Amino acid sequence: xxxxxxxxxxxxxxxxxxxxxxxxxxxxxxxxxxxxxxxxxxxxxxxxxxxxxxxxxxxxxxxxxxxxxxxxxxxxxxxxxxxxxxxxxxxxxxxxxxxxxxxxxxxxxxxxxxxxxxxxxxxxxxxxxxxxxxxxxxxxxxxxxxxxxxxxxxxxxxxxxxxxxxxxxxxxxxxxxxxxxxxxxxxxxxxxxxxxxxxxxxxxxxxxxxxxxxxxxxxxxxxxxxxxxxxxxxxxxxxxxxxxxxxxxxxxxxxxxxxxxx
Amino acid sequence: xxxxxxxxxxxxxxxxxxxxxxxxxxxxxxxxxxxxxxxxxxxxxxxxxxxxxxxxxxxxxxxxxxxxxxxxxxxxxxxxxxxxxxxxxxxxxxxxxxxxxxxxxxxxxxxxxxxxxxxxxxxxxxxxxxxxxxxxxxxxxxxxxxxxxxxxxxxxxxxxxxxxxxxxxxxxxxxxxxxxxxxxxxxxxxxxxxxxxxxxxxxxxxxxxxxxxxxxxxxxxxxxxxxxxxxxxxxxxxxxxxxxxxxxxxxxxxxxxxxxxxxxxxxxxxxxxxxxxxxxxxxxxxxxxxxxxxxxxxxxxxxxxxxxxxxxxxxxxxxxxxxxxxxxxxxxxxxxxxxxxxxxxxxxxxxxxxxxxxxxxxxxxxxxxxxxxxxxxxxxxxxxxxxxxxxxxxxxxxxxxxxxxxxxxxxxxxxxxxxxxxxxxxxxxxxxxxxxxxxxxxxxxxxxxxxxxxxxxxxxxxxxxxxxxxxxxxxxxxxxxx
Numbered sequence: 001x002x003x004x005x006x007x008x009x010x011x012x013x014x015x016x017x018x019x020x021x022x023x024x025x026x027x028x029x030x031x032x033x034x035x036x037x038x039x040x041x042x043x044x045x046x047x048x049x050x051x052x053x054x055x056x057x058x059x060x061x062x063x064x065x066x067x068x069x070x071x072x073x074x075x076x077x078x079x080x081x082x083x084x085x086x087x088x089x090x091x092x093x094x095x096x097x098x099x100x101x102x103x104x105x106x107x108x109x110x111x112x113x114x115x116x117x118x119x120x121x122x123x124x125x126x127x128x129x130x131x132x133x134x135x136x137x138x139x140x141x142x143x144x145x146x147x148x149x150x151x152x153x154x155x156x157x158x159x160x161x162x163x164x165x166x167x168x169x170x171x172x173x174x175x176x177x178x179x180x181x182x183x184x185x186x187x188x189x190x191x192x193x194x195x196x197x198x199x200x201x202x203x204x205x206x207x208x209x210x211x212x213x214x215x216x217x218x219x220x221x222x223x224x225x226x227x228x229x230x231x232x233x234x235x236x237x238x239x240x241x242x243x244x245x246x247x248x249x250x251x252x253x254x255x256x257x258x259x260x261x262x
Numbered sequence: 263x264x265x266x267x268x269x270x271x272x273x274x275x276x277x278x279x280x281x282x283x284x285x286x287x288x289x290x291x292x293x294x295x296x297x298x299x300x301x302x303x304x305x306x307x308x309x310x311x312x313x314x315x316x317x318x319x320x321x322x323x324x325x326x327x328x329x330x331x332x333x334x335x336x337x338x339x340x341x342x343x344x345x346x347x348x349x350x351x352x353x354x355x356x357x358x359x360x361x362x363x364x365x366x367x368x369x370x371x372x373x374x375x376x377x378x379x380x381x382x383x384x385x386x387x388x389x390x391x392x393x394x395x396x397x398x399x400x401x402x403x404x405x406x407x408x409x410x411x412x413x414x415x416x417x418x419x420x421x422x423x424x425x426x427x428x429x430x431x432x433x434x435x436x437x438x439x440x441x442x443x444x445x446x447x448x449x450x451x452x453x454x455x456x457x458x459x460x461x462x463x464x465x466x467x468x469x470x471x472x473x474x475x476x477x478x479x480x481x482x483x484x485x486x487x488x489x490x491x492x493x494x495x496x497x498x499x500x501x502x503x504x505x506x507x508x509x510x511x512x513x514x515x516x517x518x519x520x521x522x523x524x525x526x527x528x529x530x531x532x533x534x535x536x537x538x539x540x541x542x543x544x545x546x547x548x549x550x551x552x553x554x555x556x557x558x559x560x561x562x563x564x565x566x567x568x569x570x571x572x573x574x575x576x577x578x579x580x581x582x583x584x585x586x587x588x589x590x591x592x593x594x595x596x597x598x599x600x601x602x603x604x605x606x607x608x609x610x611x612x613x614x615x616x617x618x619x620x621x622x623x624x625x626x627x628x629x630x631x632x633x634x635x636x637x638x639x640x641x642x643x644x645x646x647x648x649x650x651x652x653x654x655x656x657x658x659x660x661x662x663x664x665x666x667x668x669x670x671x672x673x674x675x676x677x678x679x680x681x682x683x684x685x686x687x688x689x690x691x692x693x694x695x696x697x698x699x700x701x702x703x704x705x706x707x708x709x710x711x712x713x714x715x716x717x718x719x720x721x722x723x724x725x726x727x728x729x730x731x732x733x734x735x736x737x738x739x740x741x742x743x744x
Contacts, residue, residue: 044464090463094294096290096293096294099463099464099465099466100463101463101464124301124305124308124309125301125302125305125309126301128300128301128304128305129297129298129301131301132297132300132301133297154321155311155312156309156310156311156312157309157310157311157312158308158309158310159307159308159309159310160308162307162308163304163308166304166307166308167304202300202304204293204296204297204300205296205300208285208292210284210285210286211285211289211292211293213284214281214284214285217277217281218274218277218278218281221269221273221274221277222274224269225269225270225271225274236278237293239274239275239278240278240281240282240285240289241289241290241293242282247275247278250271250274250275251271251272251275253271
């Protein structure tokens with residue numbers, strides 16, 4: 001799949017890409033030879049590296065234990081004559097605390113604005129937490145249910161259509177180890193990246209009335225300042241939580257040019 | 263709040279600050295609970311479990327045994343003993359074969375060739391007696407055990423055993439005042455301490471992360487496994503009848519590794535009660551599914567990723583070290599060589615800690631890579647015993663049959679069982695290699711913690727070997743000092 005690097009024939013497609021090329025460059029990703037950037041997020045040890053290798057054709061050893069991918073791995077693949085850069089983020093359980101790994105994953109999604117974030121949600125009830133948090137950050141999400149063969153072995157049936165309806169983003173069952181479901185996953189990534197599919201991600205519910213009020217006050221202020229921001233609600237939540245990194249980014253104006261299509 | 267005036271980022275922060283008072287202190291926790299509740303609700307709608315009770319769950323049954331209170335630890339020791347037994351018995355033959363080829367066959371040919379093309383004696387010495395022989399030793403001593411050990415270790419990892427091991431140890435780490443995830447970073451350290459130190463990034467609390475970084479060195483690493491395996495099979499294996507030698511050697515290596523685990527707990531406990539006091543954070547460790555290991559692919563990737571990688575690193579360090587060793591052995595000041603001065607200088611300290619000057623000098627030369635300790639020890643022993651007739655002159659890393667020849671050489675160098683035991687202990691407990699130290703510096707950004715990570719194990723190592731040799735000498739009645 002990875003058949004070398006070549007420049008796209010016309011500038012038409014990349015023009016509609018969503019990613020923030022300047023910020024990506026600061027994060028160490030040069031997008032010059034790529035049309036889209038796809039980030040791979042997931043809990044530790046859910047087979048993220050297996051998915052990554054299946055796409056990029058790399059044979060990096062994938063360990064069967066948490067914490068294997070400590071630093072960021074990068075690769076690329078081609079689909080429908082578009083060049084995709086694939087970035088494997090460190091495995092995290094959430095994006096709401098401030099461990100080093102979570103910050104790397106969070107900053108990449110927030111500032112780099114990848115065209116698609118693939119969230120690996122293998123063991124659904126536990127792993128969906130992260131997916132829901134990513135969906136607050138960006139709406140261009142594809143969820144991958146890896147190890148579907150394991151689920152079958154344990155006689156667990158997962159209705160991916162129901163999940164797609166509930167979550168508002170494509171949900172694709174795969175077994176990356178055996179190559180099952182990967183073509184569908186690639187198609188979904190392509191559809192979201194090119195804008196052929198518009199996601200309507202589920203928003204976290206059930207906040208107390210006081211919190212809801214506070215969020216809407218803050219969201220309104222943030223939107224007045226930066227109308228194009230796609231994730232004002234998430235930012236409001238972070239500011240309410242006292243996240244210093246986000247407060248700093250706000251003051252320094254790092255958030256200002258996010259969300260504007262280039 | 264007025265919407266008329268333009269809003270600045272600072273205004274938003276002020277608003278957030280004042281709103282924080284309204285929403286209450288449990289906001290973060292409430293939010294997490296909301297997310298979990300949403301996730302559970304959505305999952306429930308989409309997931310159906312068929313024959314929930316009738317299905318026999320193989321994973322759960324294996325887990326009940328592997329992580330059981332009674333069987334967990336004995337099983338761990340059994341598995342590791344098996345791995346080392348296979349490594350030790352399996353590595354002997356190819357090791358001897360490689361030594362025969364690289365040292366007995368190639369070395370004289372190269373030597374003759376250098377004379378033929380008229381290389382100056384000192385250049386031939388540095389290149390062939392120094393660099394080539396150091397590299398040849400590293401390859402013949404390290405390659406066979408690594409080529410057997412790493413695939414086996416990787417199979418355990420691939421199968422899903424290591425996370426269970428971490429699960430077994432998790433509780434002990436918490437009792438020691440450290441983070442449960444340290445069990446995982448320790449497992450990583452068994453491969454390479456530098457990698458282990460990097461992997462501590464998965465620990466959120468900086469206090470617990472520092473504990474994990476400082477103690478990672480007690481996880482016996484790639485560079486040190488071959489030293490342990492070689493010394494154990496030479497000195498410990500010969501104490502018992504031949505058919506038990508492999509097993510006993512394996513058990514002694516497992517013993518040293520277990521001592522490392524114990525030290526990890528003890529030092530973590532001490533640190534968390536002294537210079538790194540604080541709250542213990544909790545986390546839940548997920549046990550991944552067991553997977554049938556894909557044996558061929560595992561062997562392939564572990565050979566490429568680990569064996570070749572580690573061997574390459576050893577060779578890169580062996581080349582300059584070989585040249586350096588040859589130089590200090592051949593630069594003479596009055597009647598003795600530089601190396602002899604250094605060895606004699608270090609000898610009193612060496613004898614005190616139950617080692618000798620040769621071993622200490624080897625450890626100083628091997629700071630860049632622990633892999634080359636044994637080859638360096640052998641070469642320096644040749645020099646200090648003056649067994650020149652066995653080699654081809656001072657500074658030549660020795661050519662002889664692997665095994666018995668090394669044994670004879672070391673005994674001539676004054677080695678006893680005590681020296682061997684102390685070398686195994688010191689190899690476990692001393693300062694991390696320079697790569698690991700550099701990684702610690704990069705990860706902590708602090709000279710202070712890097713220094714502590716180096717000095718603490720070194721001091722502990724000296725105390726341990728002094729203690730062992732004093733007790734040993736008392737018991738064996740060879741007379742203790744004072």
